[in-house]
Every structure is written in structure tokens, then in C-alpha cells.
Amino acid sequence: xxxxxxxxxxxxxxxxxxxxxxxxxxxxxxxxxxxxxxxxxxxxxxxxxxxxxxxxxxxxxxxxxxxxxxxxxxxxxxxxxxxxxxxxxxxxxxxxxxxxxxxxxxxxxxxxxxxxxxxxxxxxxxxxxxxxxxxxxxxxxxxxxxxxxxxxxxxxxxxxxxxxxxxxxxxxxxxxxxxxxxxxxxxxxxxxxxxxxxxxxxxxxxxxxxxxxxxxxxxxxxxxxxxxxxxxxxxxxxxxxxxxx
Numbered sequence: 001x002x003x004x005x006x007x008x009x010x011x012x013x014x015x016x017x018x019x020x021x022x023x024x025x026x027x028x029x030x031x032x033x034x035x036x037x038x039x040x041x042x043x044x045x046x047x048x049x050x051x052x053x054x055x056x057x058x059x060x061x062x063x064x065x066x067x068x069x070x071x072x073x074x075x076x077x078x079x080x081x082x083x084x085x086x087x088x089x090x091x092x093x094x095x096x097x098x099x100x101x102x103x104x105x106x107x108x109x110x111x112x113x114x115x116x117x118x119x120x121x122x123x124x125x126x127x128x129x130x131x132x133x134x135x136x137x138x139x140x141x142x143x144x145x146x147x148x149x150x151x152x153x154x155x156x157x158x159x160x161x162x163x164x165x166x167x168x169x170x171x172x173x174x175x176x177x178x179x180x181x182x183x184x185x186x187x188x189x190x191x192x193x194x195x196x197x198x199x200x201x202x203x204x205x206x207x208x209x210x211x212x213x214x215x216x217x218x219x220x221x222x223x224x225x226x227x228x229x230x231x232x233x234x235x236x237x238x239x240x241x242x243x244x245x
Contacts, residue, residue: 006036006134008035009063010136011038012152014043018210019209019210019214020211021214023212023215026213027058027216028063029220036064037063038063038066040075040079041053044072059216066085066089075151083159130166132169133168134190136173137173138215142208142210157198175219176204177210
């Protein structure tokens, strides 16, 4: 079973988008290109705007991912839970695809006898620890997020510690929206560790619009650029090996 690299987009926001493309349509485009889109809605009171809730759920649904609304103080555990749940969901999708190829179009994991299903789920758990993972985090830094950014920073540091305990390779990137001069800013380019955001987050200035759709579009571009680079490096390695023989 070839799982390749799992690519996840994690959107952390507390409000509705108000500029640019429809984020639900952008999430669907991401899914088409092999990127799972997950959304965490961060709130400080007992209620969340109905439109905001609809958008959070819609982005995750069209992006094939997981959505969760959470109080800011619970953000750390939620970021880890959503990331791992989405990873498991993606791997189960790969398993279902394999089963359909073997047994026919209607066969899924749920159709297996309990003992066989348990064995397959054990394999999924093992893959979750060993598969290569790319996580791009989109952080809403609009005005209403100002007091939540320290919590976001701690949540991402905890996520880094959690995922770096895996045997598989991790790559992280962090993109904020809106940016200082445009719709987005890359504050952390692809790296195996998130610890370096500690020095960056205090310098972020919250304020302005919420261009969630354009931010997802930019995230797709970054994933595609990374995939193209990965393919190029793999081709160069193969060429070097052939020339050395």
C-alpha cells in the first residue's frame, strides 16, 4: 500500500472570511490536489456566530478534513487531536481505496469482519506513526485574534513536540493572514521543527481583514511548490545513481 506523503492544511481562526475567494471552494480545490483541510474555530465565550460556524464546517467538509470549535484555553490539545484524527481519516481513505480495487467498488473497511477490521486498523495506527507528514498551519491574525495569538503559539509548540515523537518525517510551515502588505505572510517556511516560531509570534501585529479564501489558495501553491521540489530532488538522486553505476 503506497501512502506517499500525507499533506494537511490546518486553519486556525475565530471569524468569517470577508475578502477574496470563497474559502469553501478553495478547500475543495485543495482536496482535489491531495491536501486535507482541517479547521479549528477559536472562541472565548459560549457562542459562535452562526455564519462563522457554517463556514468552519463547510471548509472542513469540502476539504475532506476535520472541524472543531474550541475555547482558546483548550487549543493545544485540540490542535493535536485534529491533526492526528485527520491523518487517521486520510489513511483509512487509502485503505478503502485499496479494498475497492481488490474486492469491488462497494467494499470498505466497515465491511470487513471485526477481526480483520481490527488488524487493518492496527496497520493504520502504525502508518500514522511512520508515514511522512507535511502540515501547513494557516493562522488568522485579524484584529479579533490579538489576545489569542499567545495561545496559538503554545498550541503549535505542543503540536511540534507531539509529532516529532513519531518515526516518520515531519515538515511544518506557518502562514498568517492578513499579511503586513498583502493577504498573507509566510512566517515560517518548511522546516522539520516548529520551535523557531517562538521568536516570531511576539512580533505579529493582529488587525485588518480576514482573507481566508486567498490564504488557502496561497497554501495550495506552497504545497505544490514543495511537491515539485521533492520530485526534482528524487529525479536528481536517480540520475546520480544511474551515472554512478
